[in-house]
Structure formats: C-alpha cells, structure tokens
Amino acid sequence: MRKAIPLVIGFVTGTFMFVQFFVPHEAGEYGYKLLLDWVQIISAFAMILGLASLFHSNWEKVRRRRRDYGYSVVTLVAFVFMVYVGLFRPGEPVQPRGWVYGRDSQGAVGRWDRELGREDQFSLLIESDQDTGHGSWSNHGTGWQVNWGRVPVMARCPYEVSVYCRAQPAGGPVAALEVSYVDERGEPLPREHPRVEAKPDTADWQQLKVPTKAPEGAAEMHIKLSATGRGKVWFDDLGIRQTEGMASISPPNPKFDQPERLPTIRKLADTEDGSGFKWLFDNVLVPLDATMFSLLAFFMASAAYRTFRARTPEATVLLVVAVIIMLGRVPLGELIHKQFPELCEWFMMVPTVAARRGILFGVALGSIATSLRIILGIERSHLGGS
Amino acid sequence: MTTIRCLRVIVALTAVLLGSTFLSPAGAQGKGPDANQPPPPPPPPPGPTAVQVSANPEDKRGNELRVTWQEPTEAPPAGLNLAGYTIYLLEGPFREGRKQKPPKRQELLVRPERLEATVSDLKPWRDYRVAVAAVYVPVGEELMPDPVVPSAAANEGARESEPVASETLSPAGKWFKREMSNVLVISLLYSVIVLLTIGLARRRDMYVRPIAGLRAVDDAIGRATEMGRPILYIAGLSGIGDIATIASMLILGHLSKRTAAYETPVLVPCLDPLVMSVEREIVREAHLEAGKPESYNPDNIFYVTDSQFGYVAAVDGIMLRQRPAANFYMGAFFAESLILAETGSTTGAIQIAGTDSDTQLPFFITACDYTLMGEELYAASAYLSRDPLLLAQLKGQDLGKVLLFVMLLVGLVLVGFTTGPGEWFLKLLEAKGG
Missing domain, CATH: 2.60.120.260 (Galactose-binding domain-like)
Known part of the structure; x- marks a missing residue:
C-alpha cells in the first residue's frame, strides 16, 4: 500500500497531464491550473522545511563546535537578520519626502x-x-x-x-x-x-x-x-x-x-522610515551575485587553456575552431581575412546547430521514455525498490 | 295647474342639465381633463425577429456563443431609422411565470447590416440566453457608440426596441486539438515502441552499450570510501517540475543505495526545498533497501538558498573546506556550471556530470572527468539499476532515434527533390499551438 498509492497518484496525474496537453477546452486548463496551485501550496510548506533545515544544519555545527563553524555563525546571523528585515519590513517608507x-x-x-x-x-x-x-x-x-x-x-x-x-x-x-x-x-x-x-x-x-x-x-x-x-x-x-x-x-x-529618503543607518535600524529590505537587496545581494558571476570569466579562461592544449587530434580541432570563432567575432578577424566572420558564422550555424539538434532529439526521446516509465510505474527506484 | 306646469319644466330642465353634465365623456370618467398630465409613452419600436443562439464552431475553450437574427418586419417609427442592434446576455434558463433576472451585461452594439454576433467570456456548461434589441436613431444621424460605455448608443433621441431573447444554450467547446494530431500520433507511436521493447525484454537479454561515465560511478564511490571523504551530489538548479531533476533524483537513489553499504556520506546541498524533501525520502528509502537504515543522516541533504549564485558560493565553500572525493553534477544547469566544475577540479575530486542543458555541456566536458550527454542522463537510472525492464527502455529510445532518422531522410528527399509531396510532408509534421 505504501508504494501502491504513490504509483496510482503518479499514473492518474501523469495521464491527466498528457491528455490535457491535447484538450483545448477550458475544463482542461482549469484542471491544469488547479494542479499548479497545489504545487505552489506544497512548495510553501516545503519552504518551511527548507528554512528549518538551513537553520538546523548550521546551528548543529555551531553547537558542536565543528570545523569551520565560524561560517555557520555568519550564516545564522544573516539568516536571523534577514528574517527580521523581511517580516517586519523596517525602513518601509511611511511618509513623503519633505513632510x-x-x-x-x-x-x-x-x-x-x-x-x-x-x-x-x-x-x-x-x-x-x-x-x-x-x-x-x-x-x-x-x-x-x-x-x-x-x-x-x-x-x-x-x-x-x-x-x-x-x-x-x-x-x-x-x-x-x-x-x-x-x-x-x-x-x-x-x-x-x-x-x-x-x-x-x-x-x-x-x-x-x-x-x-x-x-x-x-x-x-x-x-x-x-x-x-x-x-x-x-x-x-x-x-x-x-x-x-x-x-x-x-x-x-x-x-x-x-x-522619504533617510540616512543608511536609519534605514536598517528604524522600523518607521526608509526601505531597509530593498536597500539590503540592492547593496548586498546584487553585488555578491555579480561577484560570483564575474568569476566565470576567469574560470572560462582556465578551462579554455586546459581544453585547447593540442595534445590529441580532437583537441587540435577544438583549438583551430576556437581560434576561428574568436577571430571571427572581433574586428581584428575581418582585418586579417574578410572571410573570417563568414566562416565563424558557418561554424555557429551549421556544425554547431546540427550537433545541438542531435542532442536535443536524444533529450526529447529520453525525457518521454523516463516520463513513461514513471507514469506506468515501471521505474520504482524513487519509492525504494526496483 | 300653472304652478305644477312650471315645476315640471324646472325639473325637466334640471334633469337635462344634470344629464348633460354626467353623461358627457369627461363626466363619465369622473374628472375633467388634466393639462399637466404627460402624454402616454409611445409604443416601443419594432424589434428583431428569429433570434437564435448556437454554439460557435470556432470556439475551442467552451466560452463562446453565436447569435443570429433577422431585421424587424415592421417599418421604423416616424422620424427614426434603424441604426444597429444591442446584444444582451441573460444568464440562466427562462422559467415561465417567474421574474427573469435582469441582463447580466450589455454585450455589444453592432451595425444594422450585421445580423450575427459572437458573445464571448462565458463559462462552459452554464445556461445562457442572448437577447437582441433594435436601436433607432433620428433620421439623418449615424449611430454613435457612447465613449464611456461603448456598447450603448450616445445619440440624443435614440430609442431601443424590447429585447427579443433566444432559447437557452450552453457553450460547448472542443475536446481535442485537431492541429496537434501529428504530435499525438508520434508520441503514441514512440510510447508503443518503448513498451514493446520492454515486453520483449521479458523474453530475452538485450545488449546495452557501456556508458563510461556510469561505469566510473563505482570507482568514485570506492575512492571516496578509501579516502574517508564524502561524496558531493548536485541535483541541478531546476525545480521538481523539470524532468532532468527527476532523472537526477533517480540516479541519487541508486548512488545512495551503493554508498549506504560502505557508510560513505553523500552531501546533497539543495536549491529547491521541494526537491530537498523528495531527495530525503529517496535517500532514506535507499538506505532502508540497502539494509543500513542507521547510516541515513537527513542533515546530509540540506537546503542552502534559492539564489543561483548564493548557491554556487555555498557549494564552492563545501568543496574547498570538506574536500569531497567525488563530485556529481546531475540535472539541469545554467551559468553556474563552469564555476562549480572548475572549483571541483581544483580540489582534485573525481567529477562526473550529466545534463540535458546543451549550452552547458561544453563546460562540463572541459572541466569534468566524465560527462553524460543529453539522453544519457535519462538512461543513467536504468543503467545503474541493471533492471532488464528498464534497460529495455534504452533499446526503445534507440529505436525511436532510428524512426527519427528515417523521417529525416524521407523529409530530406521529399523537400529537396519534390514540390508537392515536400510541402505535404512539412505540413504533416508542423506542430501548431501547444
């Protein structure tokens, strides 16, 4: 019974979603939206579990003084502070400027x-x-x-x-x-x-x-x-x-x-004025995100260096094509040879697209087959048994 | 006598006077004519005839009705011209002897040459009646819609007939997208192929080509066990609704079952709390299946953040501090793929990636030891389970690819060398809507 009920739910829901895709009637769309609403409700409860997990795992590290627990202290402080800022909205502007x-x-x-x-x-x-x-x-x-x-x-x-x-x-x-x-x-x-x-x-x-x-x-x-x-x-x-x-x-x-525009300190501390939540978002989260994203440029360079070392015939082909693409995408390439941009475009539009389409065909077939075996209950490994 | 005669004459004159007073038309009504009384309203102008409602053949969603009518048979009142029609929507069936609900809303104002209209935004299976009234404006004027209520006439002196209601009808709609028939046929055909191969697998063994990335899973587990370090498993950055995430969770189940035997911890930082909850259940079941329920630690599967780069920062920190012996990246990935894989590469861990995100595949191929490309991610669960039924599904996928290849060849020939059949073939495969 413990496995049968999830299998039945999976079969009924999966079949409904498949059929609904081909039904234009509003009733089909209503059922689809209803299921999406359920997912959102479940997600809201899951978010509580997630936050509890985040707090618990870091709290345990601090409590047991595990290695590198200092990072967990920082996480917990930021966690509590952001919950306070998010829930109580200190700094929400309550009066217009000058009045x-x-x-x-x-x-x-x-x-x-x-x-x-x-x-x-x-x-x-x-x-x-x-x-x-x-x-x-x-x-x-x-x-x-x-x-x-x-x-x-x-x-x-x-x-x-x-x-x-x-x-x-x-x-x-x-x-x-x-x-x-x-x-x-x-x-x-x-x-x-x-x-x-x-x-x-x-x-x-x-x-x-x-x-x-x-x-x-x-x-x-x-x-x-x-x-x-x-x-x-x-x-x-x-x-x-x-x-x-x-x-x-x-x-x-x-x-x-x-x-009203207030000094920064007041925004974070004052529960009456300012806009602390947005300020934190704009001035803490966005720069941190940008910092992590900018690491990509350096990692790309190191990865390219490793890949394009011409040790094998395949790597040599990669190196040659990469040089053509790079030169074709900058004005210098056109100065060297007029055909560079066209050659670059050909590589991007013909061999690259052909390979990508091949992969996408496989992905489409694979995803249909995986869905089919889950809907029909052939795949049961996620329920704890094959 | 003379006196009596005089009295008779007086009585007769009085009777004549009284009679003329009471028997006059005004006197018969009991009151005299009132100059201030407003004249009775003129009879309403003639309305349309033969008002009929029917299902709109173009209506797919079941929320439209079509109404048709005929022009009024009688001539318009003096000084007025027929200028258009107003369409009203009446909700609920007509019941004899009961007061009908007022019109739900005034729908449309149409020109006189139009004798049909479509009423939309209705609810399927609900009873509706549609009423039509003729609108008249003074001779020489044109119908002017009201700027505030466009479905009403703004002309001064405009008059409207009594609305003529249709029979009761419910919008029907359609239950199948005919333009998507080709998609349905191909999906069913492919599903039948997969199911047939699964049926065949019950009778004979099937060869499945080895996938290097999946053969290396055992090596990765062995290495982590020998080194006494954990395994890091990233299930992608997509949600539970992504089939790549589901495929990734299936792989996690197999991986957990194998590691449970050696009590090697698998760390699973999560981006989505819903994915985290499901993964906890899968890993717990895997430990139970392996006979090691005591080795299951729910704290190893934990939520980090739903911020893309916040998640990357946390996972990079885990890689650098805890030095996992093996890193698995399975699922849907985006811009963070190279940051994760390159950081993992610097720690010296065995890295196995698998994704259906074609734009991220080059990064994983560059920075990881093994990469499952596209469909191999979906095949991984079947491959790891070694279940003949699931392996047979891989054969079905291969047959599906053969079918696609044949269709590509046929299409190439037809479109490249013929005109009529080529166009027919393109039309046959064209998917409209979705």
Missing part, C-alpha cells in the same frame, strides 16, 4: 496614503475616530528633515498657497490650510497666520486657497495642513504661486508622491 506629521496632533493618525490621490495614487491622510481629534502635516520638520521641506520666500512678496482636499464623511471633519513665516535663523515671525478652512465634499476634490504676503524679514514659508473632527481628510496637489512678478516657487514634493 512630517505634526507632534501636536491629538486623537488623530496621519499617514501617507499610497492608494488614493487626485491625479495619481499619493496623498496625505489624517484620520480620527473622535469628534475632537486633530492632526496636521507640515513641511517644517526637525534635524535632517528641515532641508527637504524648505520653502524659501522673498520678504514683502505676495503669494497664493492652495491645496486640494476631500473628506469622508462629507461635511464631517474640517480641513484647514495655514501659512506662517520664519526668518533666516528659523525664528517664527510674530504675525497673524493666514488660514482657510472648509468642510470638504466626499465625491470631489475641493481646493483651499490662502492669499498671503511674506512679512519683512521672512526667509521661509511654513505650510500646515490640518484636519479636525471624526472622519478622514485627504490633501493633495499643493501649489504656491507668486501673485506679483514673474518669479515662480516650487513647493516641496507637491504631489506627495516621492518617498
């Missing part, structure tokens, strides 16, 4: 919405489940964040700041746009902050506009987008227009579509 969620927020949560936007998929969102909840996004962070969101202005110059907003539920939370100024030292200027607020609609984006004039001594503009009340408010497409003169001003990341 920070205000520390004065109470009873509300601000997040970078990457699914809903006015013209794209990005916007700022403030969400609260309390009637008194209040949250705000602003472009004036602290420390390293200051530079990204900076909006330099000219003193005594009039501006118009605008932003689009929408809310859920309609007419629920109040959205507000507020503008203030600081001097060159970053000190706030004592002046009334121009502000506009509205209860935006749900169906469409509504524009808030604030006309303002930079006071004497102003060096930078601070913009604050806030929401008060129960519900959700989205902000998108910030605009700053100089209402007099020709000079234009570009607000920081006005569509909120660029992710």
Whole structure:
C-alpha cells in the first residue's frame, strides 16, 4: 500500500497531464491550473522545511563546535537578520519626502496614503475616530528633515498657497490650510497666520486657497495642513504661486508622491522610515551575485587553456575552431581575412546547430521514455525498490 | 295647474342639465381633463425577429456563443431609422411565470447590416440566453457608440426596441486539438515502441552499450570510501517540475543505495526545498533497501538558498573546506556550471556530470572527468539499476532515434527533390499551438 498509492497518484496525474496537453477546452486548463496551485501550496510548506533545515544544519555545527563553524555563525546571523528585515519590513517608507506629521496632533493618525490621490495614487491622510481629534502635516520638520521641506520666500512678496482636499464623511471633519513665516535663523515671525478652512465634499476634490504676503524679514514659508473632527481628510496637489512678478516657487514634493529618503543607518535600524529590505537587496545581494558571476570569466579562461592544449587530434580541432570563432567575432578577424566572420558564422550555424539538434532529439526521446516509465510505474527506484 | 306646469319644466330642465353634465365623456370618467398630465409613452419600436443562439464552431475553450437574427418586419417609427442592434446576455434558463433576472451585461452594439454576433467570456456548461434589441436613431444621424460605455448608443433621441431573447444554450467547446494530431500520433507511436521493447525484454537479454561515465560511478564511490571523504551530489538548479531533476533524483537513489553499504556520506546541498524533501525520502528509502537504515543522516541533504549564485558560493565553500572525493553534477544547469566544475577540479575530486542543458555541456566536458550527454542522463537510472525492464527502455529510445532518422531522410528527399509531396510532408509534421 505504501508504494501502491504513490504509483496510482503518479499514473492518474501523469495521464491527466498528457491528455490535457491535447484538450483545448477550458475544463482542461482549469484542471491544469488547479494542479499548479497545489504545487505552489506544497512548495510553501516545503519552504518551511527548507528554512528549518538551513537553520538546523548550521546551528548543529555551531553547537558542536565543528570545523569551520565560524561560517555557520555568519550564516545564522544573516539568516536571523534577514528574517527580521523581511517580516517586519523596517525602513518601509511611511511618509513623503519633505513632510512630517505634526507632534501636536491629538486623537488623530496621519499617514501617507499610497492608494488614493487626485491625479495619481499619493496623498496625505489624517484620520480620527473622535469628534475632537486633530492632526496636521507640515513641511517644517526637525534635524535632517528641515532641508527637504524648505520653502524659501522673498520678504514683502505676495503669494497664493492652495491645496486640494476631500473628506469622508462629507461635511464631517474640517480641513484647514495655514501659512506662517520664519526668518533666516528659523525664528517664527510674530504675525497673524493666514488660514482657510472648509468642510470638504466626499465625491470631489475641493481646493483651499490662502492669499498671503511674506512679512519683512521672512526667509521661509511654513505650510500646515490640518484636519479636525471624526472622519478622514485627504490633501493633495499643493501649489504656491507668486501673485506679483514673474518669479515662480516650487513647493516641496507637491504631489506627495516621492518617498522619504533617510540616512543608511536609519534605514536598517528604524522600523518607521526608509526601505531597509530593498536597500539590503540592492547593496548586498546584487553585488555578491555579480561577484560570483564575474568569476566565470576567469574560470572560462582556465578551462579554455586546459581544453585547447593540442595534445590529441580532437583537441587540435577544438583549438583551430576556437581560434576561428574568436577571430571571427572581433574586428581584428575581418582585418586579417574578410572571410573570417563568414566562416565563424558557418561554424555557429551549421556544425554547431546540427550537433545541438542531435542532442536535443536524444533529450526529447529520453525525457518521454523516463516520463513513461514513471507514469506506468515501471521505474520504482524513487519509492525504494526496483 | 300653472304652478305644477312650471315645476315640471324646472325639473325637466334640471334633469337635462344634470344629464348633460354626467353623461358627457369627461363626466363619465369622473374628472375633467388634466393639462399637466404627460402624454402616454409611445409604443416601443419594432424589434428583431428569429433570434437564435448556437454554439460557435470556432470556439475551442467552451466560452463562446453565436447569435443570429433577422431585421424587424415592421417599418421604423416616424422620424427614426434603424441604426444597429444591442446584444444582451441573460444568464440562466427562462422559467415561465417567474421574474427573469435582469441582463447580466450589455454585450455589444453592432451595425444594422450585421445580423450575427459572437458573445464571448462565458463559462462552459452554464445556461445562457442572448437577447437582441433594435436601436433607432433620428433620421439623418449615424449611430454613435457612447465613449464611456461603448456598447450603448450616445445619440440624443435614440430609442431601443424590447429585447427579443433566444432559447437557452450552453457553450460547448472542443475536446481535442485537431492541429496537434501529428504530435499525438508520434508520441503514441514512440510510447508503443518503448513498451514493446520492454515486453520483449521479458523474453530475452538485450545488449546495452557501456556508458563510461556510469561505469566510473563505482570507482568514485570506492575512492571516496578509501579516502574517508564524502561524496558531493548536485541535483541541478531546476525545480521538481523539470524532468532532468527527476532523472537526477533517480540516479541519487541508486548512488545512495551503493554508498549506504560502505557508510560513505553523500552531501546533497539543495536549491529547491521541494526537491530537498523528495531527495530525503529517496535517500532514506535507499538506505532502508540497502539494509543500513542507521547510516541515513537527513542533515546530509540540506537546503542552502534559492539564489543561483548564493548557491554556487555555498557549494564552492563545501568543496574547498570538506574536500569531497567525488563530485556529481546531475540535472539541469545554467551559468553556474563552469564555476562549480572548475572549483571541483581544483580540489582534485573525481567529477562526473550529466545534463540535458546543451549550452552547458561544453563546460562540463572541459572541466569534468566524465560527462553524460543529453539522453544519457535519462538512461543513467536504468543503467545503474541493471533492471532488464528498464534497460529495455534504452533499446526503445534507440529505436525511436532510428524512426527519427528515417523521417529525416524521407523529409530530406521529399523537400529537396519534390514540390508537392515536400510541402505535404512539412505540413504533416508542423506542430501548431501547444
């Protein structure tokens, strides 16, 4: 019974797959996809076994202090670290570049919405489940964040700041746009902050506009987008227009579509910001892969040297053909003789293809015969018996 | 009397007045005419006739129906022209006396000269009815599809007839790819040849040519046993769905059975966890078969990584640190083949490779002591088992090659020297789809 059941499964599945190849009906394709889904499910469980095997084999080496166990220590540390990075995704960007969620927020949560936007998929969102909840996004962070969101202005110059907003539920939370100024030292200027607020609609984006004039001594503009009340408010497409003169001003990341960029150390350590997983992939795995792959060039040279030593008639033929191919593939070959590239092409297209086709015929027949003897249960060595 | 006569006249006049009031058409309805009431809607314009649904002969997957109809027999309403037809899909059979489900979707908007359409994206074996409605637009206008819903008319003043539904029908589809008949015939013919040779093998012995790479397996095992070093077995870098990986696992079973007797460890680093799980079972069964279950160590078959070059780095490290006495590379290989084989070569191990990856064969031939080329990989399991039934299959493969060779010769002659038969032969062997 222990061998009969796998043989029956092998026969039924193998026969179905053979028949399905000749059936155009959707039912055949459905069965094929169903089997592929099963393979994926089994693979997922097998991956758990694989990871357990990797951990166990290296752990045993370290525990028993076997020879070269230091390599296993490195493997285990990398294993645990990558599991942490992969599962908890430290460094997943959670806010757009140049914008920070205000520390004065109470009873509300601000997040970078990457699914809903006015013209794209990005916007700022403030969400609260309390009637008194209040949250705000602003472009004036602290420390390293200051530079990204900076909006330099000219003193005594009039501006118009605008932003689009929408809310859920309609007419629920109040959205507000507020503008203030600081001097060159970053000190706030004592002046009334121009502000506009509205209860935006749900169906469409509504524009808030604030006309303002930079006071004497102003060096930078601070913009604050806030929401008060129960519900959700989205902000998108910030605009700053100089209402007099020709000079234009570009607000920081006005569509909120660029992710925050953080220093490398923070990416790996911080669970809030950055993109640690991708950073590790791009800066560790890809270079290591490229390093291993580049070894191929050196191994190819050493293998070619060994093979092309003209010790036997076959090796001599190989050497001659290899020289023709190499010369035919570089401009020097054409300079030596015009026929070199054509001769090279002939070798590649006629004898090489003929030999490859011969091998492929054999491979096709061999694979059919192997499949046949497994499907029909003639081959049983994988089940522990001939 | 005069008074009575006057009273009669008054009563008669009153009766006439009341009668004229109640017997007038408006009075008969009980209320007067209402100027604000909207006029009753005009009757719907005439619809198409003879709506019939049938299976689409071109439909192979079983998800299409073809609908045909005839033009309306009545003239279009005044001021309107027939501009096209709208096709609706109704799911489920029609049941008398029950409210029919609304149309599942509006399918198509077709021009008036078309009297047939194909409805697609249906489910096989499900009952469908197709309804057709005639679309009319004002005289002088052309039918304009709606930019948002292309299956609806955008003309102002466009009117649509009542949809006329067909009988219930299910999409059928086809159960055989006729264009693949040649592939089926050749596959079955070859399978019959292989099975016949296996049947013949029960009656007489068959000679199988020696394969140098497989004869060297015993030498490799002996060397590893004498040196007290392990054997390294790489089952290729492909998944469990690759027949080369399956052939490789069969070879691993035979190898494990032989090494189990000498208790020589076989290290099997794996790229695919599914392959790892199967290989563990195969090796365990091989040890049981050899009567040495205690020598089976599951830790010798371990998962490394699914990264191609990460795997290469790990295997190279094993080669350089543990110095296996023999390296086996059996299965499907890619760019890593030369890196593995060259590193193994520097450690002085006996190297036996076998692959069906024709692009990697030159690298293995260069760097390994023995190489199984193409079909020899599939023959290896039969060769190592020495089972007459399996060896007979190799004869079947040889006969298959003879058959192919004959077909090549016939094709060469027909295509090279004739026109009609040559084209017929090419057409006969042409595989369409797959």
